[in-house]
Amino acid sequence: MTLHYQRFAAPAKLNLTLLITGKREDGYHLLDTDFRFIDYCDDIDIAVRDDGRIELETPTPGVPPDADLTVRAARLLQQAAGCTLGASLRVTKRIPMGGGLGGGSSDAATVLLALNKLWGCGLSRQQLMTLGVQLGADVPVFIFGRNARARGIGEELEAIALPEAWYVVCKPPVSVPTGPVFQQYSQKLLTGEIRFSIMRSLFGAAQKQNDLQRVVKAMYPAVNEALNRLSEYGSPLMTGSGACVFLELATEVQAKTVFQSLSKDMVGFVAKGLATHPLYDGEV
Numbered sequence: 001m002t003l004h005y006q007r008f009a010a011p012a013k014l015n016l017t018l019l020i021t022g023k024r025e026d027g028y029h030l031l032d033t034d035f036r037f038i039d040y041c042d043d044i045d046i047a048v049r050d051d052g053r054i055e056l057e058t059p060t061p062g063v064p065p066d067a068d069l070t071v072r073a074a075r076l077l078q079q080a081a082g083c084t085l086g087a088s089l090r091v092t093k094r095i096p097m098g099g100g101l102g103g104g105s106s107d108a109a110t111v112l113l114a115l116n117k118l119w120g121c122g123l124s125r126q127q128l129m130t131l132g133v134q135l136g137a138d139v140p141v142f143i144f145g146r147n148a149r150a151r152g153i154g155e156e157l158e159a160i161a162l163p164e165a166w167y168v169v170c171k172p173p174v175s176v177p178t179g180p181v182f183q184q185y186s187q188k189l190l191t192g193e194i195r196f197s198i199m200r201s202l203f204g205a206a207q208k209q210n211d212l213q214r215v216v217k218a219m220y221p222a223v224n225e226a227l228n229r230l231s232e233y234g235s236p237l238m239t240g241s242g243a244c245v246f247l248e249l250a251t252e253v254q255a256k257t258v259f260q261s262l263s264k265d266m267v268g269f270v271a272k273g274l275a276t277h278p279l280y281d282g283e284v
């Protein structure tokens with residue numbers, strides 16, 4: 001069997017603002033968040049196989065291949081579409097894991113979008129989004145393909161237009177698991193230290209904010225430190241449930257200047273905000 005690989009991009013996302021507006025009966029928190037794609041991407045090379053096998057040739061350290069979101073996405077689509085073809089996958093990982101940049105979710109979304117085409121499954125964007133949410137709350141927005149305001153747990157999406165912007169993104173030397181952060185947030189709700197942002201969601205917040213930031217700063221001093229370093233140049237924010245923090249700037253020159261003036265021990269990168277996902281084809 002000769003394998004022909006094609007390359008597909010899986011971009012990172014930033015949560016430009018993240019409000020928590022309530023809690024569902026199953027314990028998941030309701031969000032009101034603006035997602036923006038950035039041009040910092042994992043690459044996924046995919047070849048169709050005729051033996052039905054799903055092979056991950058580049059296992060991610062610390063993630064068993066069967067648990068890898070790329071493999072799970074391929075198997076889910078294969079099952080849902082009744083497809084007998086398989087795929088070999090090679091992932092070039094750049095997006096830090098547990099960083100709030102949605103790398104795993106983006107990889108899964110790219111595999112769903114690419115294999116839907118390569119296998120000729122013919123599922124609609126909406127059908128792929130419904131499959132994707134089974135893999136993670138952030139998967140649907142990457143399939144939606146446009147920068148979006150998301151509500152619910154991320155499945156109610158509305159496209160938003162965003163100005164051109166550049167971002168300095170810093171990765172503190174910690175990996176922040178999403179579950180425990182929400183748990184800690186819930187505990188603070190019980191003690192009355194925190195309240196839901198329903199009013200700010202309805203009437204708009206005075207400035208962009210991330211409701212999980214306070215909790216993560218207290219749990220991970222390195223995140224606090226990174227925010228302090230960036231706050232010398234503007235108003236930084238944490239993305240998702242952390243650990244990455246970012247600062248928005250109007251031009252590439254400004255972003256590069258800020259990044260270069262951070263000391264060398266601060267790991268990070270400069271990225272451009274995208275208008276749409278690289279695989280978005282205009283179909284709604």
Ligand SMILES: C[C@@](CO)(OP(=O)(O)O)[C@H](O)COP(=O)(O)OP(=O)(O)OC[C@H]1O[C@@H](n2ccc(N)nc2=O)[C@H](O)[C@@H]1O
Pocket residue numbers: 015027028029030031033099100101102105135136137138139153154178179180182239240241242
């Ligand atoms: C909060 C966001 C914003 O983008 O953060 P990041 O993960 O990107 O940092 C995401 O919606 C996260 O989505 P995702 O990372 O898929 O979360 P999951 O694995 O589904 O959730 C892990 C755990 O976090 C809690 N959780 C997650 C999402 C949510 N809206 N409410 C929750 O309470 C639940 O306890 C869940 O079991």
Ligand SMILES: Nc1ncnc2c1ncn2[C@@H]1O[C@H](COP(=O)(O)OP(=O)(O)O)[C@@H](O)[C@H]1O
Pocket residue numbers: 060062063067068069070095096097098099100101102103104105106107176178240242243
């Ligand atoms: N292909 C993948 N890339 C990244 N993480 C993956 C992948 N498959 C499974 N995971 C798991 O998903 C977790 C969350 O990863 P990721 O989506 O990159 O971070 P975050 O939710 O903080 O944005 C990782 O810690 C890892 O255990």
